[in-house]
Amino acid sequence: MAKKYDLVVIGSGPAGEKAAAKAAYFGYKVALIEKERSKFGGAGVQTGTLPSKTLKETALYLSGIYQKGVFGVDKEVGRETGVHDFLYRKNVVTNHMNKTVRHNLEKHGIDIYEGFASFIDPNHIKISGELEQILESKYILIATGSYPYHPPHIPFDNTRVLDSDTILNITKFPKSICVLGAGVIGCEYATIFGAMGVKTFVVNDHDKILGFLDSEISEALVDQMKKNEIKILFNNSVTEFEPQDDDKPLKLILRSGQILNVDMFLFAAGRSGNIKGLNCDEIGLKTGKRETVLVNDKFQTNLPNIYAVGDVIGFPALASTSMEQGRIAITHMFDTGDLETLADIFPYGIYTVPEVSMVGITEEQAKGTKIDYGVGYSYYRDTARGMIMGDTDNGYLKLIFDKSTRVILGVHIMGHFATELIHYGMQLVQEKKTLDKLIATVFNYPTLHSLYKYACYDGLGNISGKKVKKAGELI
Numbered sequence: 001m002a003k004k005y006d007l008v009v010i011g012s013g014p015a016g017e018k019a020a021a022k023a024a025y026f027g028y029k030v031a032l033i034e035k036e037r038s039k040f041g042g043a044g045v046q047t048g049t050l051p052s053k054t055l056k057e058t059a060l061y062l063s064g065i066y067q068k069g070v071f072g073v074d075k076e077v078g079r080e081t082g083v084h085d086f087l088y089r090k091n092v093v094t095n096h097m098n099k100t101v102r103h104n105l106e107k108h109g110i111d112i113y114e115g116f117a118s119f120i121d122p123n124h125i126k127i128s129g130e131l132e133q134i135l136e137s138k139y140i141l142i143a144t145g146s147y148p149y150h151p152p153h154i155p156f157d158n159t160r161v162l163d164s165d166t167i168l169n170i171t172k173f174p175k176s177i178c179v180l181g182a183g184v185i186g187c188e189y190a191t192i193f194g195a196m197g198v199k200t201f202v203v204n205d206h207d208k209i210l211g212f213l214d215s216e217i218s219e220a221l222v223d224q225m226k227k228n229e230i231k232i233l234f235n236n237s238v239t240e241f242e243p244q245d246d247d248k249p250l251k252l253i254l255r256s257g258q259i260l261n262v263d264m265f266l267f268a269a270g271r272s273g274n275i276k277g278l279n280c281d282e283i284g285l286k287t288g289k290r291e292t293v294l295v296n297d298k299f300q301t302n303l304p305n306i307y308a309v310g311d312v313i314g315f316p317a318l319a320s321t322s323m324e325q326g327r328i329a330i331t332h333m334f335d336t337g338d339l340e341t342l343a344d345i346f347p348y349g350i351y352t353v354p355e356v357s358m359v360g361i362t363e364e365q366a367k368g369t370k371i372d373y374g375v376g377y378s379y380y381r382d383t384a385r386g387m388i389m390g391d392t393d394n395g396y397l398k399l400i401f402d403k404s405t406r407v408i409l410g411v412h413i414m415g416h417f418a419t420e421l422i423h424y425g426m427q428l429v430q431e432k433k434t435l436d437k438l439i440a441t442v443f444n445y446p447t448l449h450s451l452y453k454y455a456c457y458d459g460l461g462n463i464s465g466k467k468v469k470k471a472g473e474l475i
Contacts, residue, residue: 002136005031007333008125009141010117010278013042014049014319015310016143017101019326024108026336031111031135033127040101042145043311045094047165049319052188053351054090059195060353062086065228066390066416083173086196090168119279122303139305139333142293143326144278146271146311149290154267155241160250161265164189174198174263178252180238181269182209184350187221189266191353194230201260202232210350214362214412216398221356221414224394228353233258241265273312290314297341298332299325307333321346347426349419354394357422360410360429366400374403376435376459380415383454384446391416397451399435399459406434406460413451421448428452435459 006028009020016032017040024030039046060066062085105112115129125140127133148163150156158166164185175198179190182204194200202209202225209232210218222232233254242251249261273291280287286294286302293301293308300307309325311317327339350356366373380386380395395415401408411425428438435456443449 002124002134003031005029005111005135005137007031007139007141007330008033008135008137009143010125011042011143011145011274011310011312012040012101012105013143013145013310013322014044015145015322015326016042016141017104017326018323019141019143019309019330020110021104021108022327022330022336023334024110026330026334028334030108031113031137032105033113033115033117033125033135035114035116037114038098040098040105041094042143043165044319044322045097045101047168050093050097051090051168052164052185052192054093055086055192056188056195056351056353058086058089059192063195063197065195065353083170086173087168087170116277118277119283119285122283122305139307141326141329141333142275142278142301142306142308142312143310143322144274144312146317147274148267149270149272151267153241154238155243156267160246160263161241161267163267164271167266170264176249176262177201177264177266178203178238178250178260178262179266179268181267182206182232183268183270184210186266186268187225187350187352189268190230191225191228194225194228195353199262200230201262202230203236203238203254204232204234205237207234210356212348212362213350213356213358214398214400214410215364217356217358217412217414220396221352221354224354224414225352238265271311271317273314275312288314299329300332316348318346318348343430345426345430347419347422349422351419354415355418356414357418358410358412359422359426360408361400362410362412363400366409371409372403373409374401374459374462375399376401376455376457376462378451378454378458380448380451383448383450385448385450386416388446389416397421397455399452399455401435401459403463406436407432408435408438417448421451424449424452 007023007030009016009032012034020030020032113127115127117125117127120126125135148165155161177193177198178201179186180203182202190200190202208218237255238252239255240253250265252260275291288294292314293312295301295308295313299309307329309329310322324342331339347359376399378397380391398412400410408428413421438456
């Protein structure tokens with residue numbers, strides 16, 4: 001006999017966890033299904049967001065890449081570092097957050113089921129596990145996330161030919177690596193391995209990386225990657241793998257005819273919605289490209305009682321937006337009367353070395369919409385805090401604003417703590433703050449928030465024609 005619920009959530013990633021917790025908070029009877037006991041938190045905890053960001057911090061620490069010459073003593077980059085050192089903190093964070101997510105669900109009184117979920121009909125879910133069970137629910141939320149896409153021509157072996165999940169289980173540190181794909185995941189891992197002193201190649205089938213970024217920021221990141229001795233092969237692809245013995249390098253043949261011999265290969269060129277085995281077709285649930293679930297602006301599928309959120313619905317596939325999607329879906333299911341739509345303005349954070357983050361419009365978008373816009377720049381090296389940190393040539397902030405009103409329309413940052421600094425920029429864009437208002441703001445000194453003020457002065461100088469050569473001259 002089926003056990004009855006108000007809501008059954010499939011998946012415990014950021015979207016599923018927050019949705020289940022919110023529904024339970026409002027007094028509804030909630031069940032959550034997760035495939036494995038040790039996999040709470042989904043890709044956000046297990047294979048994506050937190051692991052890759054932890055590895056970035058580990059790479060910065062172990063390599064000392066940002067401390068070279070700053071304190072008079074340099075670390076030997078990666079010389080005494082083994083794969084266990086590299087993965088140690090990632091494992092600590094993943095294990096801790098796995099327990100944290102489970103504890104949060106239990107604290108909210110949510111019934112947790114372990115096993116594989118599949119639809120019997122729009123209101124009934126079968127759980128296949130140690131004990132087969134059937135759940136009945138008024139509403140069902142699909143929050144199953146995504147998995148790395150596997151093209152048929154790539155011979156994945158989970159040892160040397162890897163995807164963005166299996167890269168986290170390496171047992172040997174490579175001397176060289178080829179990353180296929182220059183999206184967020186590819187660029188993050190390329191810069192992580194590059195920081196660790198690994199000879200790194202990036203193969204990209206376009207002529208630029210991270211195409212959604214402001215072009216200047218994208219180009220600046222490419223320049224920085226090159227400085228860190230990462231070789232990027234644009235307008236190219238891997239067409240053939242020649243098998244080699246385990247003690248020999250992998251031989252990769254590129255479309256250009258070039259041959260790469262590397263210890264390890266990482267495929268980072270796309271993911272697919274994790275809906276295999278759910279029986280979506282059998283119940284008439286509409287799906288799209290790359291196995292995504294199709295939803296409306298309320299995150300409701302074509303079956304009115306079934307909703308879907310997070311990576312399984314595709315873009316933007318961010319942990320931050322997935323959490324809010326889960327909460328918004330609950331609003332519409334149970335008419336809770338609070339959060340009804342996803343914010344129009346939200347930040348993007350890319351945890352490369354160095355970090356990149358943006359909010360609002362790019363310069364290309366400003367040109368495309370024929371806004372009479374201006375730009376202002378400031379550089380880490382020209383701030384006292386930047387000098388203390390030792391950022392002598394990398395980081396900068398770029399503002400885009402409306403010339404007539406001086407309202408800030410976009411903020412773009414590359415450098416230390418960019419993904420933290422951007423939240424102040426988001427507030428400026430959301431509240432339509434002007435350059436003048438920002439200039440009148442007092443910040444702690446010395447802090448990197450001075451970048452905002454100096455970029456405003458630079459922007460005003462650009463309007464008036466009185467160009468300020470260095471932000472530091474304004475101090």
